[in-house]
Amino acid sequence: MMSAAMPMRGRANVLRPVARAFLMRVGLLLALLCGIGGVQAAYAQLTVTPVTWNVIGLDSNNQSVGPDTFPVGARACNTGPATLTNVVGNFIWDSANPFLNLGGSVSVTTASLAAGACADFYFPVTVTRTSLAYDTARRYHITVSANGVAPVSTPTPRELYVERLISQNRNTVASVTGPTTVYQGQTYSYTVRASTATQGYDQLEAFLNLSNIIFQVLSVSTTYTSPTGGTNNKIYADACGWDNNPLNLSTYRNCVGPEQYPSGRAGGNVVTTYTVKVLSTGTTTASTLIYDFSGSSYHYNSDFGSRGVITITALPPPLTLSKLATPSPVSPVGTVTYTLRIANTGPNAVSIADYVDTLPTSPAQPSYVAGSSTFNGTAISNPTVSGAMLTWAGSFSIPAGQARDLSFRVVMPSEAGTYVNNAIAHANEFQIDTTPTTTDNAPATANVVVVAQPNITLTKSVTPAGTQTPGTELAYTITFTNTGGSAASNFTLTDPNLNTTLKINDNTDFKVGSVVNNPGTTGLSVTVSYSSDGGANHTYTPASGGGGAPAGFDRNVTHVRWTFSGPLSATAPNNAGNVGFAVRIR
Numbered sequence: 245m246m247s248a249a250m251p252m253r254g255r256a257n258v259l260r261p262v263a264r265a266f267l268m269r270v271g272l273l274l275a276l277l278c279g280i281g282g283v284q285a286a287y288a289q290l291t292v293t294p295v296t297w298n299v300i301g302l303d304s305n306n307q308s309v310g311p312d313t314f315p316v317g318a319r320a321c322n323t324g325p326a327t328l329t330n331v332v333g334n335f336i337w338d339s340a341n342p343f344l345n346l347g348g349s350v351s352v353t354t355a356s357l358a359a360g361a362c363a364d365f366y367f368p369v370t371v372t373r374t375s376l377a378y379d380t381a382r383r384y385h386i387t388v389s390a391n392g393v394a395p396v397s398t399p400t401p402r403e404l405y406v407e408r409l410i411s412q413n414r415n416t417v418a419s420v421t422g423p424t425t426v427y428q429g430q431t432y433s434y435t436v437r438a439s440t441a442t443q444g445y446d447q448l449e450a451f452l453n454l455s456n457i458i459f460q461v462l463s464v465s466t467t468y469t470s471p472t473g474g475t476n477n478k479i480y481a482d483a484c485g486w487d488n489n490p491l492n493l494s495t496y497r498n499c500v501g502p503e504q505y506p507s508g509r510a511g512g513n514v515v516t517t518y519t520v521k522v523l524s525t526g527t528t529t530a531s532t533l534i535y536d537f538s539g540s541s542y543h544y545n546s547d548f549g550s551r552g553v554i555t556i557t558a559l560p561p562p563l564t565l566s567k568l569a570t571p572s573p574v575s576p577v578g579t580v581t582y583t584l585r586i587a588n589t590g591p592n593a594v595s596i597a598d599y600v601d602t603l604p605t606s607p608a609q610p611s612y613v614a615g616s617s618t619f620n621g622t623a624i625s626n627p628t629v630s631g632a633m634l635t636w637a638g639s640f641s642i643p644a645g646q647a648r649d650l651s652f653r654v655v656m657p658s659e660a661g662t663y664v665n666n667a668i669a670h671a672n673e674f675q676i677d678t679t680p681t682t683t684d685n686a687p688a689t690a691n692v693v694v695v696a697q698p699n700i701t702l703t704k705s706v707t708p709a710g711t712q713t714p715g716t717e718l719a720y721t722i723t724f725t726n727t728g729g730s731a732a733s734n735f736t737l738t739d740p741n742l743n744t745t746l747k748i749n750d751n752t753d754f755k756v757g758s759v760v761n762n763p764g765t766t767g768l769s770v771t772v773s774y775s776s777d778g779g780a781n782h783t784y785t786p787a788s789g790g791g792g793a794p795a796g797f798d799r800n801v802t803h804v805r806w807t808f809s810g811p812l813s814a815t816a817p818n819n820a821g822n823v824g825f826a827v828r829i830r
Contacts, residue, residue, distance in 0.1 A: 289324020292388045292396045295364060295478045297449045298488045299497065300344075300371060301535070301542060304408035307373040311409070311533045311548055313347050313453055315479065317366040318386040318398050320357065328357045328390035333365030341382035343372040344404060348456040355673045357390065364464070364478075366456050371406055381405045381490070403490050405497060407542045414441045415534040415545035417552030420452065426522050426558050427590055428682055429674035431462065434518045436552060438534050438545070444470035444511025445536035446484040446499050452518060455528045458558050459520040469512030471505050479516070484508035511536070521672070527557045560680035562590030563642065567667050569690035573730070576658040579613065580692050584650045584667050586676060588642040594671055596640040599650050601667040602687075603632040607694075608657035616653035627652070660696040660729055664689060696729020698814060702737070714829045717755065724812075725820040731811035737823065738805040742779045747802040751830055753793040754801035756786045758826035761806070766821045768808045775803040797828050 296317045303310035316335070322328050331354040335346060347370035354363045365386060371377050383403040389395040415438070422434030436452050454461065468474035468481070484499035485508070499508065514534070532552030535544035545552075568583040584601065588594050603610050609632055617624050619640055627634035634652070642648050656663065666687040669676040678686045703723040712718065722739060726732050740746040748754050754774075761770045773782035782805045791799030806823050813819045 289322060289326070290328065290388060290390060290393050290396050291321045291323055292386065292398055293319050293321075294386075294398050294402065294488070295319045295480060296366075297447060297480045297482075297486070298403060298405055299407050299447070299537065299542065300369065300404050301407035301409040301544075302371055302373060302377060303544075304410050307375055307377075309549075310411060311453075311531070311535070311544060312373055313368050313370045314404075314533075315366040315451055315453065315456075316369050316384070316386075316404065317364055317479075318388065319362050319364050319478075320388040320396075321362040322357045322359055325359050327359060328393060329355065331355075331357045331363060331388065331390045333367075333386060333388045334395075335367040336385055336387060338383035338385060338400065339381075339403075341380055343374065343377035343380055343406070344382040345370055345372070352456055352460060354460070364461055366454075366461055368453065368456060369404060377406045378408055379406060383490075401490055402488060409535055409542050409544045411546040411548075412543045413546040415439070415536065415543060416547050417532045417534065417545060420530075420532060420552050420554045422518075422554065422556075424554065424556055425591075426556060427561050427592075427594075428522045428525055428558060429561050429671045430592070430594065431519060431521050434520065434554070436514075436516045436518075436532050438514045438516075438532065438552065440511035440514060440534060440536065441538070442470060442512055443507075444468065444483065444505075444509035445538040446508055447486055447537035448481040448483065448510050448514075448534070449479055449536070450481075450514055450516060450532070450534040451479040452516075452530050452532050452552075452554075454518070454520060454530050455526075458522065458524050458526050458528050458556075460523050461518055461520050463519045464516060465519075466514060466516040468505075468510050468514055470509060471507065474505055474510055474512075476510070481505070481510040483510040509538075522558050525558050525560055527555065529553060529555045560682060561594070561671055561674060561676065562680065563588055563594060563596075563669075563671060563676045564678060564680060565667065565669055565676050565688045566678065567665065567688035567690040569665065569692045572691065573693040573695045574656055575730070576656065576660065576694055576697060578656050578694070579653055580610070580656055581651055581653050582665060582667075582690060584669070584688065585647055586640075586642050586669060587647040588644060590644060592644050594642045596642060596676065597670045597672060598635055598637040599627075599640070599667065599669045601627075601634045601652075601665065603634065603654065604663040604665055605632050607659040607661040607663070610654035610656050610663065613653040613655060617650070618652070619650045620648050624650075656692065656694050658694075660694050663692045663694060665692070698726050698730050698732035698812070699728030700732055700735060700812070701725050701727050704739075712829060716829050717826055718752070718829065719758075719824060719826045721760075721822055721824040723820065723822040726812045726814050727819070728814050731813055733811045734807075734809060735812065736805060736807045738779065738803055739825070740803060742803070747778060748804070748827060749791070749799050749802055752827035753791075753797035753799045753830060754786060754804075755826040755828060756788050756790075756796055756798050758824075759804065760822075760824040762823065763808075763821040765818050766810075766812055767818065768810045768812060768821065770809070770823070771807045773805045773807070774801055775805065776800040777802065779803045779805075794828070 485501035793799035
């Protein structure tokens with residue numbers, strides 16, 4: 245419903261005692277019936293209170309100039325003993341008015357609210373630039389909810405009333421200071437220096453009109469020179485005790501007390517500092533409005549739109565996350581070092597709230613090595629482990645224009661395969677990953693290949709085969725093949741097997757010069773050595789007639805050893821070769 249009531253404006257007339265007592269009884273009855281006896285609503289451990297004026301407006305002479313957008317807000321406070329999470333403020337219209345509409349987001353979220361802390365929720369309301377909007381109103385309320393807490397609401401009824409604002413140069417803006425390039429997820433400060441009439445006003449609202457889509461106002465800190473030492477933590481100074489209740493027909497939009505500042509006025513030199521968090525990207529222009537009520541009229545700064553204006557560009561976080569894993573490939577049950585690297589290309593240091601690394605679970609899950617975590621080379625606490633998820637929480641500073649590493653070690657499983665590991669980080673509630681965009685969910689990944697062990701199989705053959713008579717020469721061929729999953733490096737082959745008691749000279753004599761080396765396409769190089777003491781040492785040099793053997797043979801040789809240098813591939817045809825030697829049956 246669109247309202248157009250026009251009660252008397254100014255400080256409320258003094259009532260005679262009988263009439264005043266009657267109105268007090270009526271007011272009390274209305275308060276009990278309608279639930280508007282206070283400015284604060286509460287449920288469980290959450291309270292919510294309006295923090296902005298109910299008066300908005302347009303220029304009194306020319307609706308096409310001057311302000312048309314006003315922040316409407318409420319303050320939610322956690323009065324309980326525990327932190328509230330997912331605290332959401334919602335703006336809700338309770339009546340219709342085509343001339344008053346929201347100009348930004350209908351919902352604002354705060355990730356958490358600590359016990360005893362408060363958070364403000366602001367919603368910009370825009371007045372259509374038409375004379376038809378004057379003296380109309382639209383009712384609304386703001387609800388705030390949190391996980392585990394039912395929504396609470398600002399008192400109802402409450403409305404926004406469109407007044408005629410007179411442009412006056414006694415309200416003026418000296419400066420607005422703060423960064424013009426900001427980054428999503430980060431916190432910044434803006435300071436507005438302005439002035440009003442020396443003695444201040446009954447009602448004063450001074451604000452930098454920031455988009456609630458791009459910014460969230462975390463706190464406001466204001467000082468006034470009138471009264472001396474005056475302060476405020478809201479943009480609205482209700483100096484005289486304003487009646488915001490539209491049901492109080494005789495005193496609505498009047499000063500009724502109690503006075504919130506000495507003499508019921510606030511102003512003079514006004515310095516306001518806003519602490520804001522950047523919610524999203526975009527470019528916005530914010531103007532400073534100083535408007536007031538004094539005497540019987542409403543006024544705003546004549547330099548609105550020309551001074552106290554700042555254009556701000558909000559960019560994605562200048563942070564990217566990459567991930568490294570060394571070594572890879574790695575043998576089963578090998579140790580791998582993972583490194584999570586965040587690069588900050590922005591002009592300011594950034595604090596990282598946490599790193600989250602999800603270990604692979606297929607083909608199996610690696611095991612974190614306790615005590616292995618470091619940040620920028622300095623040992624840090626072990627992560628919180630939940631299943632395959634490792635979380636390092638804290639405050640990790642990434643200096644401007646630099647990168648920082650968080651490293652840790654894991655022991656890989658015995659199962660061969662490719663292990664894909666994902667990681668993200670957070671700056672406030674915004675995800676940091678491989679791109680600056682905060683909504684694309686592009687985790688940093690690193691792959692580790694656990695290779696199957698090499699497996700060298702040996703096949704031994706002899707020519708001639710079968711039963712042979714003494715004096716017969718036998719040619720042995722030993723074929724080696726790597727049938728495993730990875731290259732075999734620097735292996736040795738000894739004949740006979742050292743794990744047995746067999747020796748070449750048990751019943752044969754080694755033929756001097758008979759050793760054959762055929763590495764094929766393996767690329768291996770080979771060195772041959774001989775033992776005469778059962779394989780304990782391989783330093784013997786065969787000699788014709790050695791040990792009483794016939795010429796050309798050596799009876800002292802017990803073992804032949806081939807030492808191969810280089811990797812033996814696991815892939816055919818480069819995975820096989822053969823060696824051989826000859827003996828004579830005694």
